[in-house]
Amino acid sequence: MNTRNKKAQISATLTWVAAFIIIFFIMVIFLVLAMGVGAKKSLPVWFEYPYYKGAEAAELNFNSIAQDAFLTKSIVGFLQTPVEVDKQKLTISELAVQSKANIGYKDIAENELKVFFEKFGLPNKLYENTLNVLYNQLRK
Amino acid sequence: MIGKRGAEKYLSLWWFLVLVLMALAVVAGVAVNTSSDANTREFEAGLLMTRAVDCLISKGYVNEQFMAGNFDIFSECSLDKEMINESAKYYLKIEAYKYEDCDISKGNFECKNPFLKKQFGVVDFENQCKMTGARYPRCAERYAYALYVQGNEIIKTVVHFFAGSNEKGTRWVVGGVM
Numbered sequence: 589m590n591t592r593n594k595k596a597q598i599s600a601t602l603t604w605v606a607a608f609i610i611i612f613f614i615m616v617i618f619l620v621l622a623m624g625v626g627a628k629k630s631l632p633v634w635f636e637y638p639y640y641k642g643a644e645a646a647e648l649n650f651n652s653i654a655q656d657a658f659l660t661k662s663i664v665g666f667l668q669t670p671v672e673v674d675k676q677k678l679t680i681s682e683l684a685v686q687s688k689a690n691i692g693y694k695d696i697a698e699n700e701l702k703v704f705f706e707k708f709g710l711p712n713k714l715y716e717n718t719l720n721v722l723y724n725q726l727r728k
Numbered sequence: 729m730i731g732k733r734g735a736e737k738y739l740s741l742w743w744f745l746v747l748v749l750m751a752l753a754v755v756a757g758v759a760v761n762t763s764s765d766a767n768t769r770e771f772e773a774g775l776l777m778t779r780a781v782d783c784l785i786s787k788g789y790v791n792e793q794f795m796a797g798n799f800d801i802f803s804e805c806s807l808d809k810e811m812i813n814e815s816a817k818y819y820l821k822i823e824a825y826k827y828e829d830c831d832i833s834k835g836n837f838e839c840k841n842p843f844l845k846k847q848f849g850v851v852d853f854e855n856q857c858k859m860t861g862a863r864y865p866r867c868a869e870r871y872a873y874a875l876y877v878q879g880n881e882i883i884k885t886v887v888h889f890f891a892g893s894n895e896k897g898t899r900w901v902v903g904g905v906m
Contacts, residue, residue, distance in 0.1 A: 709835025
């Protein structure tokens, strides 16, 4: 009877020894991870300021550019820039809006915009989106 | 009965060790995490610039009063004057160039002869930001294209925003602020 009890107790104790070793290593991994996160000393990627870096903008998606105050304000400013056409001063956006009636305006507006977007290193997708807004939404 | 009690002692010793180990690991993990710095300086510099550009450029035009010098950027842009000018932790520079004076290529700007220059806070941050090291400030800079009305003339301008921050935040240790 005593021998039987002893066997059960030994096996239970051995289970706890094994559990201790396993838990010990889990805790070591936990501490290493905690130190790794603590040592990083910076904000996670999702919290970073949407910093625009020239040609790298091509890798940004349209939403991050739309949220960028510097880019949106620059584009809005450029669309308000007056250009002399047919002895009258028209803004780039006015040229685009009136391009349905005057096909020559379309080429001027698109060319001016393209040069501006290339200078500012803005992606083609944004150029197409801007044209889309000018042609389809402002004309309404 | 006697054997059973002895076995329980062995068992409770291991069980107790596991509890102590887990408690120590949790305390150590929390201490390591909470006592580390969170670097928000570059983010803050970016926020400062964004606040300025949002306030100074509207519908493609630079604020005329700002360009004329009759503009209190602190009250108009909701910036803390005391914090920026006296805390020695922030810097904001705004320069305006004529579009023709800027060489712009693929998002890189090289401008000369600014016709307007305003600086607030610690001017030396411009030099300090070039240094590497945890105690130096972090800066951010951006350019924006805008128009400026001067009399009857519309002038194409490039506005340069440069901001720096050396707000290190608070270092926390278990039990209070360090």
